[in-house]
Amino acid sequence: MDRAAAEALVREAQAQAALAAGRGDAPFGAVLADADGRVLLRAANAQASASDPTAHAEIMLIRLAAREAGLAVFDGLTVATNAEPCSMCLSGLVKSRVAAIVYGAPQEPHADPAIGAEEVVARSRHRIELTGGVLAAECAAQIAAARRDGPVPD
Numbered sequence: 397m398d399r400a401a402a403e404a405l406v407r408e409a410q411a412q413a414a415l416a417a418g419r420g421d422a423p424f425g426a427v428l429a430d431a432d433g434r435v436l437l438r439a440a441n442a443q444a445s446a447s448d449p450t451a452h453a454e455i456m457l458i459r460l461a462a463r464e465a466g467l468a469v470f471d472g473l474t475v476a477t478n479a480e481p482c483s484m485c486l487s488g489l490v491k492s493r494v495a496a497i498v499y500g501a502p503q504e505p506h507a508d509p510a511i512g513a514e515e516v517v518a519r520s521r522h523r524i525e526l527t528g529g530v531l532a533a534e535c536a537a538q539i540a541a542a543r544r545d546g547p548v549p550d
Contacts, residue, residue, distance in 0.1 A: 397433065397474065397496065397498065397527070399530075401433040402476070402498045402527055402530045403530055403531055404433065405427055405429055405433065405435070405474065405476030405498055405530075406476050406477075406478060406498060406499070406500045406530045406531045406535065407531070408425075408427045408435055408438065408476065409425040409426055409427050409453075409476050409477050409478040409500070410425060410478045410500070410531075410534075410535060410538055411425065411438075412424075412425025412426065412427065412438050412439060412440040412453060412478075413425035413440065413441070413453070413478045413479075413538060413539070413542075414538070415440045416440035416441040416442065416453065417542035419444075419445050420444050420445065421440065421441045421442055421443055421444045421445050421451075422441045422443055422444070422452075422542075423441070423478075423538060423539050423542035423543070424440070424441040424452065424453040424477065424478060424479055424539075425438070425439070425440045425441070425453050425477065425478050426438075426439050426440075426453035426454045426456070426457040426475055426476065426477045427439075427457070427475070427476050427477075428457055428461055428470065428473055428474070428475055429473065429474045429475075429476060430472070430473060430474075431472050431473075431474075431495075433474075436461075436465065436473070437457060437460050437461055437464065437465065438457075439453050439454075439456035439457035439459075439460050440453055440456065441453045441456070442456055450484065452481075452482065452484065452485050453477060453485075454475060454477060454481050454485035454486075454488060454489060455484070455485055455488055457475065458488050458489070458492055461492075467492075468492070469492060469493045470489075470492045470493055470494040470495065471493055471495060472495050473494055473495055473496075474494070474495060474496040474497070474498060475489055475494050475496070475497050475498070476497075476498040476499070476530075477497070477498075477499045477500065478499070478500045478501065478535045478538065478539070479499060479500055479501040479502075479503070479504070479535060479536075479539060480499045480500075480501065480502050480503040480512065480513050480528060481497065481499065481513060482503070482507055483507075483509055483511040483516055486513055486516040486517070487516065489524070490516065490517075490520045490522055490524065493522055494524060495524065495525060496524060496525035496526070496527070497513065497517075497524055497525070497526050497527070498527045498528075498530055499513070499527070499528050499529075499530065500528075500529070500530050500531045500532050500534070500535030500536070501532050501535035501536040501539055502528065502529070502532065502536075504539070513526055513528060514526065514528075
């Protein structure tokens, strides 16, 4: 995937993150795209609004893909997020057999467990193309601004 396509997908994820932050959820968003970069599905973090600690944007995207599109396997598809997915979300993406993950900001220092995307992907038997740091400063600023505006869950 070229840089312009990756940036477009991360911007879509940022839009979902803004929706999440606007309703008091953590400022994270995710999109599922086909090999041509067309967005198929969008999801936002819903931990606070759904009273569900597992309702991270990526998990919500996996659930939506299964429910709405009948997708249990993401062969040939890309997930883009505005921030490096946590280990829970990365494990879900590995299980969904996603082809590629594109993300913006690096994992926040308080992530727990503090296991990064590269380590999770390196330990997986399923190969995933990983592209991090897309619009990283812009994504990190969006997350920081939402956190300054009020308490949001991780």
